[in-house]
Amino acid sequence: MHVDDPTADGANDPLVNGERIMRICNACRYCEGYCAVFPAMERRLQFTRSDLNYLANLCHDCGECYYACQYSPPHEFNVNVPKSFAEIRARTYRQYAWPAPLAAMFARNGLAVSLVLALMLVLALSAATLVLGKDLVAATPDPAGDFYRFMPHRVMAGVLGGVFLFVALALAMGFIRFWRDMGESLSEFTRPDALRRALGDVLTLKYLDGKGAGCTYPDERRSQARRWFHHLTFYGFALCFAATVVGTIYHYAFGWKAPYGYLSLPVVLGTSGGVGLLIGPAGLLWLKLRSDPQTSDPGQLGMDVAFIALLFATSLSGLALLALRDSSVCGLLLVVHLGVVSALFLTLPYGKAVHGIYRSAALVRCALEKSQPMPDAGLD
Amino acid sequence: MPGALQDCEVLVVGGGNAALCAALSARERGASVTLLESAPKAFRGGNSSHTRNLRCMHDAPTDLLTDAYPEQEYYGDLWRVTGGQTDEALARLTIRDSAACTRWMKAYGVRFQPALGGTLHLGRTNAFFLGGGKALVNEYYAAAQRLGIQVHYDAEVVDLAIDDGAFDHAVVCAGGEKRRIAARALVVASGGFESNLAWLRQAWGPAADNFLIRGTRYNMGKVLKVLIDRDAEKIGDPTQCHAVAIDARAPKFDGGIVTRIDCVSLGIVVNRDGERFYDEGEDFWPKRYAIWGRLVAQQPEQIAYCIIDSRAVGRFMPSVFPPFGADSIEGLASQLNLPAERVIETVRAFNQAVRPGRFDHAVLDDCRTRGLSPEKTHWARAIDAPPYYGYPLRPGITFTYLGVKVNERANVLMKNGSPSNIYAAGEIMAGNILGKGYLAGFGMTIGTVFGRIAGQEAAIHARR
Numbered sequence: 001m002h003v004d005d006p007t008a009d010g011a012n013d014p015l016v017n018g019e020r021i022m023r024i025c026n027a028c029r030y031c032e033g034y035c036a037v038f039p040a041m042e043r044r045l046q047f048t049r050s051d052l053n054y055l056a057n058l059c060h061d062c063g064e065c066y067y068a069c070q071y072s073p074p075h076e077f078n079v080n081v082p083k084s085f086a087e088i089r090a091r092t093y094r095q096y097a098w099p100a101p102l103a104a105m106f107a108r109n110g111l112a113v114s115l116v117l118a119l120m121l122v123l124a125l126s127a128a129t130l131v132l133g134k135d136l137v138a139a140t141p142d143p144a145g146d147f148y149r150f151m152p153h154r155v156m157a158g159v160l161g162g163v164f165l166f167v168a169l170a171l172a173m174g175f176i177r178f179w180r181d182m183g184e185s186l187s188e189f190t191r192p193d194a195l196r197r198a199l200g201d202v203l204t205l206k207y208l209d210g211k212g213a214g215c216t217y218p219d220e221r222r223s224q225a226r227r228w229f230h231h232l233t234f235y236g237f238a239l240c241f242a243a244t245v246v247g248t249i250y251h252y253a254f255g256w257k258a259p260y261g262y263l264s265l266p267v268v269l270g271t272s273g274g275v276g277l278l279i280g281p282a283g284l285l286w287l288k289l290r291s292d293p294q295t296s297d298p299g300q301l302g303m304d305v306a307f308i309a310l311l312f313a314t315s316l317s318g319l320a321l322l323a324l325r326d327s328s329v330c331g332l333l334l335v336v337h338l339g340v341v342s343a344l345f346l347t348l349p350y351g352k353a354v355h356g357i358y359r360s361a362a363l364v365r366c367a368l369e370k371s372q373p374m375p376d377a378g379l380d
Numbered sequence: 381m382p383g384a385l386q387d388c389e390v391l392v393v394g395g396g397n398a399a400l401c402a403a404l405s406a407r408e409r410g411a412s413v414t415l416l417e418s419a420p421k422a423f424r425g426g427n428s429s430h431t432r433n434l435r436c437m438h439d440a441p442t443d444l445l446t447d448a449y450p451e452q453e454y455y456g457d458l459w460r461v462t463g464g465q466t467d468e469a470l471a472r473l474t475i476r477d478s479a480a481c482t483r484w485m486k487a488y489g490v491r492f493q494p495a496l497g498g499t500l501h502l503g504r505t506n507a508f509f510l511g512g513g514k515a516l517v518n519e520y521y522a523a524a525q526r527l528g529i530q531v532h533y534d535a536e537v538v539d540l541a542i543d544d545g546a547f548d549h550a551v552v553c554a555g556g557e558k559r560r561i562a563a564r565a566l567v568v569a570s571g572g573f574e575s576n577l578a579w580l581r582q583a584w585g586p587a588a589d590n591f592l593i594r595g596t597r598y599n600m601g602k603v604l605k606v607l608i609d610r611d612a613e614k615i616g617d618p619t620q621c622h623a624v625a626i627d628a629r630a631p632k633f634d635g636g637i638v639t640r641i642d643c644v645s646l647g648i649v650v651n652r653d654g655e656r657f658y659d660e661g662e663d664f665w666p667k668r669y670a671i672w673g674r675l676v677a678q679q680p681e682q683i684a685y686c687i688i689d690s691r692a693v694g695r696f697m698p699s700v701f702p703p704f705g706a707d708s709i710e711g712l713a714s715q716l717n718l719p720a721e722r723v724i725e726t727v728r729a730f731n732q733a734v735r736p737g738r739f740d741h742a743v744l745d746d747c748r749t750r751g752l753s754p755e756k757t758h759w760a761r762a763i764d765a766p767p768y769y770g771y772p773l774r775p776g777i778t779f780t781y782l783g784v785k786v787n788e789r790a791n792v793l794m795k796n797g798s799p800s801n802i803y804a805a806g807e808i809m810a811g812n813i814l815g816k817g818y819l820a821g822f823g824m825t826i827g828t829v830f831g832r833i834a835g836q837e838a839a840i841h842a843r844r
Contacts, residue, residue, distance in 0.1 A: 027638035027700040030432055030512030033493030045698050067518060068511030070429045070636050074422050077631075077638075213491070220518070 014087035018052045021084050024077055031065040035207045036366045037081070038065075043375055050181045053095075056088035057178070057355075058362040060207040062215035063295045073294075086297035093354050096181070098173030105350035110302030114310050114347055121346075122339030128155070129335065136331035145259045145325030147334045153251065153258075156338065163345045170349035175357050182365055194367035201363045205230060218291035229283030233311060234356075236276025240318070243270030259325060270318065277315035281308040300352075307352035310344040385532065385552060388414040389842035390835070391563035393537050393550065393603055395419060396426030397513070397824055398806025399569035400520035401831025402838070403529050404488060406567070409839035413529045414561065416552060418536040418570070419598040423634075425517035426571050427595035427779065427807070427823075430636040432513060433495075433506040434828060435821035437479045444482060444492050444507045451475050454505075457819055465815025473788050474813055477829040482507050484832070489519035501666065506821040513824075537603050540566070542610040545798035564842035567834045568792070569805040569827070572780035573601020574621060575633065580777075583618040590682035592626060594776045597633035604808055607784050611795045612802070616781040616811035622818050623673025626776030628683060629701045641771045642696040644672060645759050646741070647688035648730055649773070651679040654713070654722030656730070661748070661758035670818050677775040684773045685716050687727070689765040695741060703769035712768045731762040779823065783811040790834035801841050803834035 022041055025031065032038040037059050044051055061082050071077035090106070097103035129136055134150045142149060148156075179189060189195075201207065205227045208215050214224040247266040250256040260266050285308045288301075317337040324333055348354070390406040392399050395417025403415045417424050437454050438445050454475045458466055482492065491510035495503035502508075509516045524531055532554060539551035549562035573579045575597045580588040608614050630639035645665045649672075651657055658675050662668055676684045687709075706712040709727050713720040730752065737747035739761055747760045785793045786809045792802040806827040813826055 023698070023702075024638055024700050026698050027640075028512075028636070030515075030637070033508075033510045045694060064511060064515075068515035070512065070514045070634075071638075075634060221522075 014084060014091055015049055015052050018056065018084045018088050019047045021079050021081060022047045022052065022055070024071060024079055025081065028071070030070070031068060031081075034064045034068075034210075035060060035062065036201075036363070037085075040366055040369060043369060050183060052088055053092045053178075054182055054362055054365060056085040057092060057358040058366055059085040059089075060205075060215075060359070061086060061295070062208055062210065062217060063220075063292065064210065064216050066295050067216050067220050080295065082295040083297055086300060089355070089358075090297060090300055090303075092178070092358065096174045096177040096354075096358070097350060098170050098177065102170075102350055105347070106303065109306055109347060109351045111306045111309055114306040114343060114351075117347065118310065118313065118340045118343035120339075121342045122336050125151070125159075125335040125339050125342075129331070134331070136335065137328055141326055141328045141330065143326050145330060147259065147321075147325065147330060148257070150331040150334055151338075157248075160338070160342065160345075163342050167345045167348050171354070171357055174349060174354060175361055178358050178361050179365075182361075184365060184368070188368055189361075189364060191368065191371075193371060194364050197367040197370075198360060198363035201367075202360050218287045220292070225283065226287055229280050229287065231280070232276040233280030233284060236273045236278075236280050236315070237311065239269050239273025240277060240315070241273075243267070243273060267322065271322065274315040274319045274322075277311055278319070281312040281315075284308055285312075303352050306347070310340065310347065313340045314344050385535070385554065385559050385561045386414065386530065387549075387562040388412045388530065389564050390414075390567060390838045391550060391561060391565070392416070392567045392569060392835075394426065394567075394569035394571060394806065394808075395424045395531075395533075396569065396571060396806060396827065397428035397431070397517065397520070398827035398831035398834075399426075399567070400517065400524065401828050402567040402569055402803070402805050402835035403524055404520065404527065405832045405835025406839040406842075407524075407527045407529055407835075409836055409843070411565075411839035411842050414563070415524065415529055415531045416535040416537055416550075416554075416561075417531065417533050418600075419533065419596065421533045423596065423598065424521065424533060425514060425596075426599060428517050428827070429514040430512075430595050430634075431509075431516075431821075431824050432637070433502065433508040433821040434481060434824035435478065435506050435819060436482060436825070437475050439479075442482070446504045449505045454478075458813075458822070461817035461819050462815045463817065467812050470786070470788060471813045474826055474829045477832075478825045481825070481828045485516070485828070488523040490516050491519075502820060537570070537606075540603070540606050540610060542800075542802070545611075545794040545796070545800035545802075547800065547802050565801045565803065565838035567790075567803045567805060567838050568603050568607065568784070568808055569831060569834070570603040571596070571599035571601075571807045572621075572782065573599060573604055573618075574777045574780045575599040576601050579605075579618070580621075584677075587677060587682050590774060591623070591677070592628075592630050592635065592639075592774050592776045593633045594624075594626065594630075594635055594639065594778050595633070599807070601780075601782075604783065607792065607802070612800075613785040613793045613795050615783050615785045615809075616815065618780070618782045620781040620816060622670060622778040622781070623677060623775045624669050624778065625672035625676045625684065625773040627699060627701050628772035628774040630774070630776065635776070638700040639776065640669070640697070641686055641699055641773060642669075643688050643692055643699075643771070644669075644686050646692035646695055647686055647763065648727070648756065649684050649686050650718070650723060650726055651684050652681050652718070654719050654726050656726055656752075656754060657684075659754050659757050661756045661760055663744070663758075666820070672773070673775040673777070676773050682775055685718060686771045686773055687712065687723075687763060687768060688770075689763045689768050691761065691765045693769070699771065701771070703771050705767050705769045707766045707768070709763075709768055712770050716770045716772065727763050730756070730760075731764055734760050734762045778818070779807050779810070781811040781814070781816065783807070783809045785809075786812055786830070788833075789837045790830050791837065801838075803838045805830035805834040 065081050071079035094103040094106045208227040214222045217226045243266045317340050321333040321337045389411040390413045392403045392415040403413045406413045493510040535554040537550045538553050541548040547566040549560045552559050626639040704715040710720045713723040733749035733752040739747050744758050749756045749760045790803045792804050810826045
């Protein structure tokens, strides 16, 4: 897939265009101080498909290299690393998806489909509770806010547990497919130095930080906004997940049954996480809608918005359930929340969420590479 | 265009590093400033967009530079590359003032990074811009906007009204209309004339048609020509330009850094007739690349071909264009459209003349030829390990030396000695200091130092 003419744009295959651009970048190297992508590029003289898949997932889409590029359009070399890599990433998401037939979901995981899925799950859960003989709209509100009135714990745990196990398996398989494509063995992944380094990069979003200056998103001016909104989203999600885990431990290990008090650990974790998961996704959406169309792949907007919307809806419905659990709409809110959460989880392996898996794995591989001496790639 | 063209105190003509440094410095001194960039916004910044570092004097390690690079050594380097063709007072002024540049640049948002891969030999002397010259230019334009400097793109100055050394107004072509803009002082920082193909042809003859321009297509030299016509004292020779050998497949303009070919010292270079014409291993490539533009320009049809074998692969910065390749010299010659018998004979004679030695590309090693004309004096290894690769070479012009003469206040000197309110910075006056040759990063140093001086002096003059 060599293109002799660097002005040819390899319009149909993002990998052909990506290879063309990397060859230009590797002969220039002005951007090597920005992020992990360019030093990783400099270790190579040629760019295979798996090299490009790796570099594209290592890219955090900060946009700095586009604005700094002496070859960005309208220059005839038409170098646009953020856009090219976004297109390659979208391709890898489909390529690594497991089970493979479900990769087709990436093509239609827009906002509408996600919301319809959530609605269908809500209806299915409602139907299930009705079949079980429960009345969703309680005539008499329960001041204790016991939601197992509407759905027995084992049903809830069974449905969500099953969803969770499937999702965990699908994500793990995606990771394995990515890692194999990189040509790395699984034992390499567990090297503690590299893992520690990559974990630090992930948890601090080092490559959106620009050494303190932030990144050029949503436009040419540098800002920390995206990094902070992402932190709120990620840590908000993590806290909500932790709340569920703590609740599960309470239930099975100690026999402490929900609902828990407002100052209990699961509720405090879930509430604080939920607030982050409202502000974070809202902020990310606000930034996304203002982002420079030059550096983004318009084909992915639907996928991004759907993920953001489900995260927001998860948090909103969860907080509403907490606030109104002693009211007559408790049962309704419960099935809505569980439906939205199920939709969020079921779409995780087939939507924007996978960026976290592949980017983290790329950072581990980058850390592994850094521990190796620089190969003979242009430096005598 | 943001707002109509307005008269101002300091008018800056040009939109690259020197112009921006002048505009910002004039604004620092309180002057109202208008900057006219002839290029559209997407191509603003002139050749500065293709740069990546500036050379700084320092007496002790700094946050950016290792060790020390004292004035005397810096001046010695300059003296060597120019063969003494420099104005010592202006050169020493530039060198001394370079020590304060990076701090001033950082205050306007310019960021720096360690020396780039492949340029470690510059880590002591040159400060590298994070993201390169376009990132620097972007920061300066953002600062200009913050500080209320009027910036106009697509605004080409076509004439200057100068009466006995006194600038009155400029005639600007913008939006299809000719307009006048008056100012109390003028800073010209509009670069050289290397994009003006007709002018190059005048200076170089028909050979100029085969030159490639490494930088902007907007350095037409119009303002330079007007100044010379209006009796500014000129400096330098129009036939002098800085030219390196670049890949012949590069675009006519703006190919920049990626079109360079860094493997000359690892192979041989033949002309259209398949003959070698110069010692490829005379010295380290960073010290020799700048003579190869002229060498290729002197060959028939201004073209040459660098030939290496598989042993050289991976030992030089990758080029943006993949090389032509073949399993035999004959096959390579036919790919390059060269007379096969001549190339085979040239390679055979070269291989036979190679003396045994210990190859080491990091030092001036003892691998050389004997009995060849011209000899290859270092890194000479037989070209006999297929596959063979070839890169076509053309002269690539970086900048021109012809300019206007200035004093230490960046004041443009008039032939009749009358005082002027015209100041110059950057490539248009670099010939005062750099009569010939080049030092990596020195163009940006001249632009920054003289841009700042020109801006300050123009503001002082305008507000007097």
